[in-house]
Amino acid sequence: MIRTAAAVLRKDLRIEWRTKEAVPAMALFTVTVYVLFHFGLDRDSLDGELASGVLWVTLLLAAVIGVTRLFAAEREQGGLDAFLLAPVDRTALFVAKAAALFVYLVALEIVAVPAFAVLLLGPNLFDGLPELILILLLADVGLAAVGALVSALASETRARELIVPLLLLPLVVPLLIGAASATEPLFRAGGDPEDLGRYLALLGGYDLVFLLIALAVFDFLLDD
Amino acid sequence: MPALPLEEAGKYVAGAYVVFLALIVIYVAIIGAKIARIERQVSELLELTAEDGSVDRAPAGERASVG
Amino acid sequence: MGAVFSKGLRPVATAAAVTTLAGFALVFFYAPLDADQGFVQKIFYVHVPMAIVALGGFVAGGIMAIRHLRTGDSSWDMRSYVAIHLSIILGTGVLITGAIWAKASWGHWWVWDEPVLVSFLIVFLLYCVYYPLRFSIEDPERQARYSSVFAIAAGAFVPINFTAVRLAEAVTHPRVLSQTGGSLPGEMRFTFLVCLLAMVLLFVTLWKLELTSKRASMQLKRLRTRLELRAETAG
Numbered sequence: 001m002i003r004t005a006a007a008v009l010r011k012d013l014r015i016e017w018r019t020k021e022a023v024p025a026m027a028l029f030t031v032t033v034y035v036l037f038h039f040g041l042d043r044d045s046l047d048g049e050l051a052s053g054v055l056w057v058t059l060l061l062a063a064v065i066g067v068t069r070l071f072a073a074e075r076e077q078g079g080l081d082a083f084l085l086a087p088v089d090r091t092a093l094f095v096a097k098a099a100a101l102f103v104y105l106v107a108l109e110i111v112a113v114p115a116f117a118v119l120l121l122g123p124n125l126f127d128g129l130p131e132l133i134l135i136l137l138l139a140d141v142g143l144a145a146v147g148a149l150v151s152a153l154a155s156e157t158r159a160r161e162l163i164v165p166l167l168l169l170p171l172v173v174p175l176l177i178g179a180a181s182a183t184e185p186l187f188r189a190g191g192d193p194e195d196l197g198r199y200l201a202l203l204g205g206y207d208l209v210f211l212l213i214a215l216a217v218f219d220f221l222l223d224d
Numbered sequence: 225m226p227a228l229p230l231e232e233a234g235k236y237v238a239g240a241y242v243v244f245l246a247l248i249v250i251y252v253a254i255i256g257a258k259i260a261r262i263e264r265q266v267s268e269l270l271e272l273t274a275e276d277g278s279v280d281r282a283p284a285g286e287r288a289s290v291g
Numbered sequence: 292m293g294a295v296f297s298k299g300l301r302p303v304a305t306a307a308a309v310t311t312l313a314g315f316a317l318v319f320f321y322a323p324l325d326a327d328q329g330f331v332q333k334i335f336y337v338h339v340p341m342a343i344v345a346l347g348g349f350v351a352g353g354i355m356a357i358r359h360l361r362t363g364d365s366s367w368d369m370r371s372y373v374a375i376h377l378s379i380i381l382g383t384g385v386l387i388t389g390a391i392w393a394k395a396s397w398g399h400w401w402v403w404d405e406p407v408l409v410s411f412l413i414v415f416l417l418y419c420v421y422y423p424l425r426f427s428i429e430d431p432e433r434q435a436r437y438s439s440v441f442a443i444a445a446g447a448f449v450p451i452n453f454t455a456v457r458l459a460e461a462v463t464h465p466r467v468l469s470q471t472g473g474s475l476p477g478e479m480r481f482t483f484l485v486c487l488l489a490m491v492l493l494f495v496t497l498w499k500l501e502l503t504s505k506r507a508s509m510q511l512k513r514l515r516t517r518l519e520l521r522a523e524t525a526g
Contacts, residue, residue, distance in 0.1 A: 149444060153437060157427040163420065167441075170417035171448055174455035181459050202455055213447055217440045220360050233330035236395035240334040240388040244341065247384045251497060255504050262507045269514050 004089070008096035013103060022069050023107045026062040030112040033058045034119045046120045049180075051187040055116050056139075056180045059109070060172055061165075063143050066104050068164045070097055070151040094148055094218040102144035109136050121187065128186040131196060138203040139179040142210060146171050149214040152221045178202040300499045307492035314486040322482040331395040336483060338388040340490035341381050342411060346449055348378030348494060349418060353446020356439035368435040371442050373501045375421055377494060382415045406460035410453050417445055 016022055037046075037054050046054060113136070147168060154163045182199035318336045325332035352374035359367035389408050390400045403409055424441055428434040 149440075153424070153440060153444075156433060156437060157424060159423065159427055163424055163427070166420045167417070167424070170413050170420075171444070173413050174448075174451050177455045177459045198458060202458055206451060206455070209447060209451060210444070213444055217360070217443055220436050220440055233395060236331055236391050237333045240337055240391045243387050243391070244337045244384055247380060248493065248497070251380065252500065255497075255500050258504050259507055262504070262511050266507070266511055266514060269511075269518060273518065 002092075002095075004092035005095040005099070008093060009099050012096065012100040016100070016104070021072075022066045023104050025069075026065050026104065026108045027111045029065060030058050030062045030108065031115045031119075033061070034112075034116050038119045046187070048188040049184050051121060052180045052184040054120060055113075055183065056176055058116075059105075059112065060143075060169065060176060062108060062112070063105060063147060063172075064165045064168055066101055066108075067147040067151045067168055068154075068161055070101055070148060071155045090219045090222065091215055093222070094152070094214060097151070098144040098148040098214070101147050102140050105140040105143055106137075109140070132183060132186055134200070135179055135182045135203070138200060138207060139175055142175045142203060142207040143172060145207065145211045145214050146175075149210070149218070152218065155222065174206050175203065178206065298499075300496065300503065303492060303499060304496045307489065307496045310485065310489035310492050314482070314489040317482040317485055322479050323476065325479075328396060331392065334388060334392045334395070336486045338385060338392055339483070340487040341388065342385045342407070343487060344490045344494050345378045345381040345385055346411070346414070347491075348374050348381065349414065349449050350446045352378065353442045356442035356446070359435065359439045360443075365432075365435055368439060369505055370498075370502065371439060372425075373498055373505070375418060375442060377497055377501065379415070379418050379421070381494070382411070382418070385411060386415065404460075406456045407453075410456040413452055413456075414445075414449055417448065421445070 034054070037058075041050075113132070150164060150167045150171065154160050154167060157163050178199045182196055182203070185196075314336070318333055322333075322336070324330065352371045355367050355371035355374060359365070359371060386408075389411075393402050393405075393408070394400050401408075421438070421441060425434055425438045428437055
């Protein structure tokens with residue numbers, strides 16, 4: 001199964017590299033929103049809860065874009081039928097899609113986080129990069145798992161672009177709470193991340209639960 | 225905030241309980257009406273089959289929006 | 292002949308009616324007046340049981356959905372659908388009574404400080420998507436399957452969401468509504484438990500009632516199809 005998943009993943013990443021559909025859209029969206037906030041909030045810099053909230057909410061909204069497009073290629077070109085005919089576990093498809101989404105999110109954050117720092121953080125307000133990276137990675141795992149599941153769930157509906165955000169955003173609220181609360185002390189002068197462990201545990205627990213659920217139910221989706 | 229005097233508080237409490245009862249009553253009424261309608265239609269159809277044995281025809285134009 | 296009423300509907304309905312009446316009596320004649328909130332606190336006895344039962348209904352819907360996927364038996368899907376449907380209706384009641392309570396206690400129709408209320412709102416918003424998701428899928432078998440997947444993921448989401456919101460609130464704000472969690476004096480606790488039981492029985496009654504209605508309409512459809520077939524072959 002791993003080999004199948006890896007093969008599908010490689011194909012997806014190659015397509016994305018060539019067509020550049022998902023990641024640039026997500027990155028452009030995120031940076032644009034940060035610019036909007038920069039002007040809309042009319043402040044030199046954000047700190048603490050506000051900074052953390054803006055960072056994460058925008059990332060989540062951008063993730064919606066990625067999730068909506070996740071199964072687009074299969075849908076439009078019928079690659080799904082070929083996959084289903086082969087004697088492989090449908091879970092391999094889930095692993096591949098979730099992994100692809102994870103890669104897109106990481107790529108997005110490589111662009112978005114520095115942009116955020118430049119546009120919205122004050123000059124000295126940022127240390128704790130390793131903690132931030134850890135938070136980002138943990139959150140991305142959860143986002144990838146839930147995103148792949150939601151994308152598959154919405155793949156059969158006609159109003160896909162409406163259903164995806166309506167499904168995804170409430171489901172990731174615990175993720176938002178954990179990530180934003182964990183990031184908040186990092187953006188505060190003199191902030192002391194003593195609760196970090198608690199929030200990382202929340203993120204980790206969320207990731208585990210939804211990974212397991214998605215792996216268990218994915219077989220019931222996407223068949224024809 | 226200090227506790228409201230009884231008359232004012234009474235209105236809110238009554239409101240909350242009325243909402244609760246209203247939900248239940250409306251729900252039961254809707255489902256009850258649906259069941260009554262279905263029962264009626266089932267018995268009509270049963271009558272029809274009882275009347276003429278071999279040539280049965282569902283009454284024209286009858287439609288039920290169920291489910 | 293009468294509709295095929297769900298097994299045990301009558302006893303459950305009677306039990307529900309009796310317990311509800313008992314609950315009302317206890318709330319207004321037995322439970323003591325709360326020292327801080329006064330008479331307004333009585334809303335607690337209808338708002339909180341509704342919330343607990345609604346959330347329980349969502350989780351139960353998820354469990355029934357698991358059975359549906361495992362057995363392929365579509366009657367489990369029907370049970371799951373009705374449970375979720377009922378819980379959404381109860382959920383609107385929770386939000387409305389919660390708003391009334393908030394207005395009476397703090398003067399606003401909503402308070403973001405109360406983690407349980409906010410958390411419930413998020414769950415409610417999520418489950419509202421159940422209908423558009425379900426009814427936008429045309430093939431009935433696929434519709435049932437996808438709905439079950441949603442019900443399972445959303446059912447697991449309920450406890451996670453509550454833990455997350457509680458976790459965050461415990462750190463930033465002190466709990467405002469201490470009654471919802473903390474220790475209740477004996478008479479209040481007894482009243483609350485009776486009201487909770489009444490709510491559970493009501494839920495089960497309404498659930499069985501709606502299942503009856505759905506089965507009856509399926510019966511009707513089957514009867515009609517059979518009649519039409521007979522008309523075609525005979526005429």
